[in-house]
Amino acid sequence: MRAQFVLSEIGVGLRRNLTMTFAVIVSVALSLALFGGSLLMRDQVETMKGYWYDKVNVAIFFCNKGDAETDPKCTKGAVTTDQKDAIHADLKDMPSVESVIHESSDEAYKHYKEQFGDSPLVNSLTPDQMQESFRIKLKDPEKYQLIKSAFDGRDGVQAVEDQRKTVDNLFELLNGMNYAALAVMALMLIVAMMLIVNTVRVSAFSRRRETGIMRLVGASSFYIQMPFIMEAAFAGLLGAGVACVMLVVGRYFLIDHGLALADKLQLIQFVGWDQLIAKLPLVLAIGLLMPALAAFFALRKYLKV
């Protein structure tokens, strides 16, 4: 197959259907931008869940040296080994507790750093400022109150926290947004595919003379269909390229500059550039393959070979 011949055919085809090509590019771009956005949103939720979210239900935080002065619950000073042992033994005796993990302040520091990376907040912390804790997995996550009533207020205990309650509302919101984005994406993708099918139909009709002759002189169906499929793939790739630009620009203005969420919400570790860039090849591949497939199936209907 001669590349130059095929390329010139693609150029002619795309220019002939300029408005339709433009519509394809825009709809592919929007749907893939939403797709990439929802992928990033999922990453964002994962990042925010942190180390313990999926592993445990309840955390018992112990007083450390620093808390003794600031927290009224910790006036008796930092937790002692005896207190911890007693609580551990009590937890072991409770039938609704499945397992207990001890997180030392060093480990807490490590996990915190993994979640929040190099933010200025982390850099100002030292390991001994972190709280020791018991992380408890319950057989029934709803029984959280049982733990709270048993241990809240005991000597050396600063707080008993239901891990999920604190962040679930936010996650539900993010998940909801994610589903909405996916739904709009699916709709846009369907629109894009229908546009492509129509473009191919128009294209095949306006070139029926050429394709008829190709058929007569024995051009293979691959050769006859290739320009149409490449046209769709090329338009799709352009759309995917636009989607990538939208994602990059979107992150830039939402997080780094413009809205500058990274400055305003320092507690949240946002998805990084590396995660964003990791999504782009997938977006480009889908932008290339989906339209090509749509064109291929449209051709089976509109182009007799």
Added chain:
Amino acid sequence: MIRFDNVSKTYPKQTRPALRDVSLEIEKGEFVFLVGSSGSGKSTFLRLLLREERASHGQVHVLGKDLARLSNWKVPHMRRQLGTVFQDFRLLPNKTVGENVAFALEVIGKPRGTIRKTVPEVLDLVGLGGKEDRMPGELSGGEQQRVAIARAFVNRPMLLIADEPTGNLDPQTSVGIMKLLDRINRTGTTVVMATHDQQIVDQMRKRVIELEKGRLVRDQSRGVYGYQH
């Protein structure tokens, strides 16, 4: 070269078959006229040869291949050994004469060097030497048909199928086209030509196959167009 064994063809949603129990054989190197009134089944006959359609019953053999058993992806390769010419020429109006002929070679992936060499040769053969760069619209009907024949013949096909190639041409021009087809036939290419042109058939005295309402009603060597109706 071509063999029909009890071939019938009924198009979907139609009760009357377009071809009914046709059996015949055409040898290599023959020149055959296919005659009959409109709707007699000539076009269906040619479409079966090109495997644009498949027979409903019976077997069609072309170039030694049973077309019913030929898988779809092999059809293009079969068609490369056939040349086809139509009443309406079917040239690409936005390409020059040379490009039109070259197109047939390009789309089957022939190397550029071969194309550059063979296109002028075949244009010389059909009497259009030096008109490579003209557009089809600038040519007369007879010349356009010569371009179409050049395109059909550029692959040196074993079989040339012509569907009323002189249908749009005046008698004098038609004679020129027939001389060209005769010359191509003499190089060993089998020619099957559907026509309504009584004068030509009577002059050429070649084998005549007549179809009527889908049936083979006459197969006559050195025949004439028809009995007086």
